[in-house]
Amino acid sequence: MMLSVRDLTVSIGPETAPIDIVSGVSFDIGKGEILGLVGESGCGKSMTSLAVMGLLPQPGPRIRGGRIDLVGADVTQLQPWQRVEAGHGRIAMIFQEPMTSLNPVRRIGDQIAEAVRVHDGVSGAAAQARAHELLDLVRIPDAALQLAAYPHQLSGGQRQRIMIAIALACRPQVLIADEPTTALDVTIQIQILGLLRDLCNRLDMSILFITHDMGVIAQLADRVAVMYGGRIVETADVGALFNEPRHHYTRGLMDCMPARNLGARRLPTIAGQAPRPGAIRTGCVFAPRCAAVQDLCLVAAPPRIVLSEGHEALCAFPLQGERPS
Amino acid sequence: MWSYALKRAGATAVTLWAASVIIFAFIHVIPGDPIYVLLGDTATPDQIDRLRHELGLDQPIVVQYLQWAGHALTGDLGRSIFFQAPVASVIADGAETSILLATMTMVWVVLIGVPIGTIAAVRHGTWLDQGLSGAAMFFASVPTFWVGLYLILIFAATLGWLPSSGYPSIFEGGLGNLRYLLLPxxxxAAPNAALILRLTRASMLDVAREDYVRTARAKGIRPWQxxxxxxxxxxxxxxxxAFGFTFAALMSEAVVTETVFALPGIGRLVVQSILRRDYPVIQGIILVIVVIYLIINLLVDLAYRLLDPRVELQ
Known part of the structure; x- marks a missing residue:
């Protein structure tokens, strides 16, 4: 496994009364695999990705339990620079906001070269040459010119390509992409997704792709983990998930997809709203919104049921493999 | 860069012109006639008319302004009524003290404010930060003369390490005379360094939350980098x-400091000139301060451009 996360729990609040914003999250990503982590705003998917990257804001949320293994090495409590020192730095991340993710007062070339210096141990002309190479790799035309540019001279799509180039400078075996296309125009979105897919194949890189968009998941991911209320409620191969969702929440998400409701006057929604962290302490987190809720769901934590090879759901009464309409 | 510098310099010139009009008008709305100040109560109407003509005060006010502004451009700021000497040379006598005092002060402000503010921000929330921020709050709050008197009490009166007042020129006594300016x-610097310290700290804490700082950390570079x-x-x-308005604050605080330490600077000169009703000197000093202030702000603008590449487009 390139990345293996086991029972990851991230908490906020005082040590004595912690509130879990991510609880007991586990997943694996194999070599060259793209895992889509999907869920609504506030479900804990960004916190999960920041925890995996070692970038949780300080002071703030902390990893209270679980373990993160990067290519077999435990990196749970290490920040990126500590991982580099320990020789386990081959993980990188791109973010949702390309407009604010680059330092406005430094040249593009310097910002890429900075990462090259850390990870390749070269500097000066060699680092700039590598930066040039990386811009070619992310298909930025006129690379030599762009190296001398400042972020404000580039468009959002170009900046996200620069962010990808910075990430690639870390020679990552695992790339975390936290909603990298949400802030971009639809046409640019498609280009960036195509680029990521292509890089994943060419560099044999694994990707943890975080999004709230089921359409993007369908295009890009090999496997999917659906997150709700800080937990992963269903994991499956992308085909199995779309054809046979087993968790009621996953099914609800599918039913809301515009592509499945062509011609409808109103899009269906899942009634109610996502729980605040710590609001639900007993039973299933999804129970208050679940159409098929039973008495048991309100009192007992749902079991993790293995439905088939690689397909799991966190539900006491999973759907029986019906195809969504 | 050069077109930007030129544009800023042009704006500065316009501001200076506006300031000169205000200073000139200001002097003319002050109650009282300089002729009576010069000649006293016993002057005959004949004498008054003659002097008024000699000084050009019978001319239309626009002509008077143009004459004054024209002379000011050539460095002639008129004659001091009290010293009976050119205003320019009166100001020049005080300039050495004030320029050295201002420079040394700004050096302290930068050397104390920025590094200590950085340390407070990096260690924010710890006792070190609380202590430094508390000390800064204290020095920003207490009056300048109080700090001055205590420094005199400790370093001059009790320990005897440094002189408590006066300033002999470095051109006569050598660079060692700078020790006279250490306490002043x-x-x-105390209140201004304190403000810069707090500003540096607050600004760094703001920036630390920016997305690009997270990007930098994600690259794996060390926290200090x-x-x-x-x-x-x-x-x-x-x-x-903030250095621009720190300098403005310096001007007014210098008046108090130069008085406490009996320094022969422009700050003390302006106070004495007001007491003596020496209008040409007051007018000249205000003009010089405006010019210095504008130059400082121009330099701040240019420094800003060097630090932030986005400015050129705006």
Whole structure:
């Protein structure tokens, strides 16, 4: 496994009364695999990705339990620079906001070269040459010119390509992409997704792709983990998930997809709203919104049921493999 | 860069012109006639008319302004009524003390404010930060003369390490005479360094939350490098623009400090000239202060451009 996360729990609040914003999250990503982590705003998917990257804001949320293994090495409590020192730095991340993710007062070339210096141990002309190479790799035309540019001279799509180039400078075996296309125009979105897919194949890189968009998941991911209320409620191969969702929440998400409701006057929604962290302490987190809720769901934590090879759901009464309409 | 510098310089010239009009008008609305101040109560109407003509005060006010402004451009600021000497040379006598005092003060402000503010920000929330921020709050709050008097009490009166007053020129006594300005400059620096310290700290904490700082950390560079290369430079954008108004504050505080330490500077000169009703000197000093203030702000603008590449487009 390139990345293996086991029972990851991230908490906020005082040590004595912690509130879990991510609880007991586990997943694996194999070599060259793209895992889509999907869920609504506030479900804990960004916190999960920041925890995996070692970038949780300080002071703030902390990893209270679980373990993160990067290519077999435990990196749970290490920040990126500590991982580099320990020789386990081959993980990188791109973010949702390309407009604010680059330092406005430094040249593009310097910002890429900075990462090259850390990870390749070269500097000066060699680092700039590598930066040039990386811009070619992310298909930025006129690379030599762009190296001398400042972020404000580039468009959002170009900046996200620069962010990808910075990430690639870390020679990552695992790339975390936290909603990298949400802030971009639809046409640019498609280009960036195509680029990521292509890089994943060419560099044999694994990707943890975080999004709230089921359409993007369908295009890009090999496997999917659906997150709700800080937990992963269903994991499956992308085909199995779309054809046979087993968790009621996953099914609800599918039913809301515009592509499945062509011609409808109103899009269906899942009634109610996502729980605040710590609001639900007993039973299933999804129970208050679940159409098929039973008495048991309100009192007992749902079991993790293995439905088939690689397909799991966190539900006491999973759907029986019906195809969504 | 050069077109930007030229544009800023042009704007500065316009501001200077506006300021000169205000200073000139200001002197003319002050009650009283300089002729009576010069000749006294016993003057005959004949004498009054003659002097008024000699001084050009019978001319239309626009002509008077143009004459005054024209002379000011050539460095002639008129004659002091009290010293019976050119205003320019009266000001020049006080300039050495004031320029050295201001320079030393700004050096302290930068050397104390920025590094200690950085340390407080990096260690924010710890006892070190609380102590430094508390001390800064204290020095920003107490009056300048109080700090000055205590420094005199400790370092001059009790320990006897440094002189408590006066300033013999370095051109006569050598650079060693700068020790006379040590306590005054520290006094003057205290409230301003405290403000810069707090501003540096607050600005760095703001910048530390920016997305690009997270990007920098994600690259795997060491925390201190993240501070130096990414947080500090962006935080200094705010701090640099504060140097402009720090200088303005310096002007008014210098008046008090030069009085406490009996320094022969422009600050003390302006107070004495007001008491003596020496209008040409007051007018001249205000004009010189405006010019210096504008130059400082021009330099701040240019420094800002060097630090922030986005400015050129705006």
């Amino acid at each position: 400059s520290l006094t003057l 993240v501070v130096r290369r990414h947080i500090l430079r962006n935080a200094l954008l705010t701090v640099v623009s």
